[in-house]
Amino acid sequence: MKRQRPSPVVLVFALLSAVGFVASTWLVFTRSPLSVNYNADGSLVGTSLFYNQKIFYFHVAHAFWLFGSVFVAGVASIVYLATRNARWDDIAIASVEVAAAYGAVVCVTGSIWAKAAWDVWWNTEPRLTMSLLLWLILMGCVIVRRFAGPSADRIAAGMAIFGMVGVPFIYKMVGQDSHPAAGSQGVVATLAPGMRGPFWLAVATFLCWFIALVVYRVQGTRAEREVRELRERALDLGVLS
Amino acid sequence: MSVMRALTLLLVLGVSASVAQAQPAGSAAPAPAAPAPAAPAAPAPAPMGAPAPAGAPAPAADPAPAPASAPPLEDAIKLRQTCVAAMNANEGFARSIIQKAIDTDRVSVQAMCTDIDTVKTHQEAVADVEKNERHVIGAYAAMWVIAALFLLYLLRRQQRLRAEIDQLRRDLDAAAKDTKDGK
Numbered sequence: 444m445k446r447q448r449p450s451p452v453v454l455v456f457a458l459l460s461a462v463g464f465v466a467s468t469w470l471v472f473t474r475s476p477l478s479v480n481y482n483a484d485g486s487l488v489g490t491s492l493f494y495n496q497k498i499f500y501f502h503v504a505h506a507f508w509l510f511g512s513v514f515v516a517g518v519a520s521i522v523y524l525a526t527r528n529a530r531w532d533d534i535a536i537a538s539v540e541v542a543a544a545y546g547a548v549v550c551v552t553g554s555i556w557a558k559a560a561w562d563v564w565w566n567t568e569p570r571l572t573m574s575l576l577l578w579l580i581l582m583g584c585v586i587v588r589r590f591a592g593p594s595a596d597r598i599a600a601g602m603a604i605f606g607m608v609g610v611p612f613i614y615k616m617v618g619q620d621s622h623p624a625a626g627s628q629g630v631v632a633t634l635a636p637g638m639r640g641p642f643w644l645a646v647a648t649f650l651c652w653f654i655a656l657v658v659y660r661v662q663g664t665r666a667e668r669e670v671r672e673l674r675e676r677a678l679d680l681g682v683l684s
Numbered sequence: 685m686s687v688m689r690a691l692t693l694l695l696v697l698g699v700s701a702s703v704a705q706a707q708p709a710g711s712a713a714p715a716p717a718a719p720a721p722a723a724p725a726a727p728a729p730a731p732m733g734a735p736a737p738a739g740a741p742a743p744a745a746d747p748a749p750a751p752a753s754a755p756p757l758e759d760a761i762k763l764r765q766t767c768v769a770a771m772n773a774n775e776g777f778a779r780s781i782i783q784k785a786i787d788t789d790r791v792s793v794q795a796m797c798t799d800i801d802t803v804k805t806h807q808e809a810v811a812d813v814e815k816n817e818r819h820v821i822g823a824y825a826a827m828w829v830i831a832a833l834f835l836l837y838l839l840r841r842q843q844r845l846r847a848e849i850d851q852l853r854r855d856l857d858a859a860a861k862d863t864k865d866g867k
Binding site for chain 2: 493494495497498501502505540541544547548551552555556558559652656659660662663666667669670673674676677680681682683
């Protein structure tokens with residue numbers, strides 16, 4: 444069997460993400476300060492996160508690219524439905540699968556962090572519920588794509604667009620519940636100087652990882668299309684029954 | 685003998701504490717050698733850091749507020765002698781006094797231990813929050829596991845597709861060759 448090598452783009456971005464992961468982990472655990480807040484009178488704020496804030500660097504970075512990949516999937520699905528160009532379908536399904544993996548990381552690490560900071564594994568506040576719904580839509584998209592038959596591509600494209608529409612609502616809900624605020628006065632915009640470097644390095648790392656995974660997955664979807672075409676030819680020739 | 689020695693030690697400590705309580709708190713003035721006649725139970729209040737004038741009688745209208753339970757030194761010595769004599773005379777009385785002292789000490793030790801446990805629990809809770817490695821390690825491990833599972837899924841799927849493509853190509857080539865040979 445001929446072994447297919449990953450494309451150079453995949454290798455370069457996988458290497459970049461590996462280096463970035465090592466560097467950001469080292470910075471997070473050796474250079475970034477603990478999250479400790481004080482009142483004006485010098486007393487300790489009870490909601491200080493201390494060591495468990497280290498989860499923030501990768502939890503939020505994954506959330507960024509979860510939203511990014513859902514947006515890519517939604518736009519690619521719109522273009523695919525408009526043009527029926529299979530390349531856009533490849534990008535859409537690859538982005539959806541990577542988004543489902545990133546969404547799983549966001550939900551699981553968020554749940555563990557909630558247990559550490561709030562002493563609950565999960566609560567049914569709007570943001571968490573909408574995030575879980577988004578992940579379920581993505582998983583539904585993957586399952587439909589795999590099992591729904593000939594029209595799976597169009598159904599999955601519609602679901603990806605539906606998921607993309609939900610992202611701004613999730614973003615808007617930040618700060619209206621237990622989560623810290625987003626936007627210009629949000630937790631990312633007002634990070635302590637020692638935390639900014641590791642955080643943005645983690646964001647860049649998971650962008651590289653996202654690109655590597657999507658490009659590799661696009662290669663996989665092209666192989667799937669090749670299998671479909673070969674099967675049709677084999678059926679025509681009577682090789683397959 | 686050892687019991688009597690312990691008892692004597694306790695009494696000496698008690699007298700010392702009584703004498704210490706009779707001193708005005710926060711005053712750096714030394715205790716006068718001879719108390720003023722008008723106020724023999726307690727020394728007169730002196731200005732901070734200044735010794736009381738020798739021989740000057742303390743104002744009778746403004747006696748120093750002395751603790752009610754603190755007897756003067758001579759009275760304490762007399763009380764101690766009386767107590768020792770009573771205990772030597774009555775063994776049961778001596779035992780009851782010693783038992784009372786032991787019980788009091790046990791209660792205070794128990795209270796102290798409770799305080800130590802509470803403080804220790806609080807310190808452990810603070811340390812647990814400040815250095816919560818368990819959840820951080822759990823979150824990072826979950827991230828790695830999900831990433832590894834996803835990568836494994838992609839790799840195995842890609843391998844299966846390549847194998848299927850190769851098999852189909854071989855079958856199609858064989859079918860095309862058979863057609864060419866006129867079979």
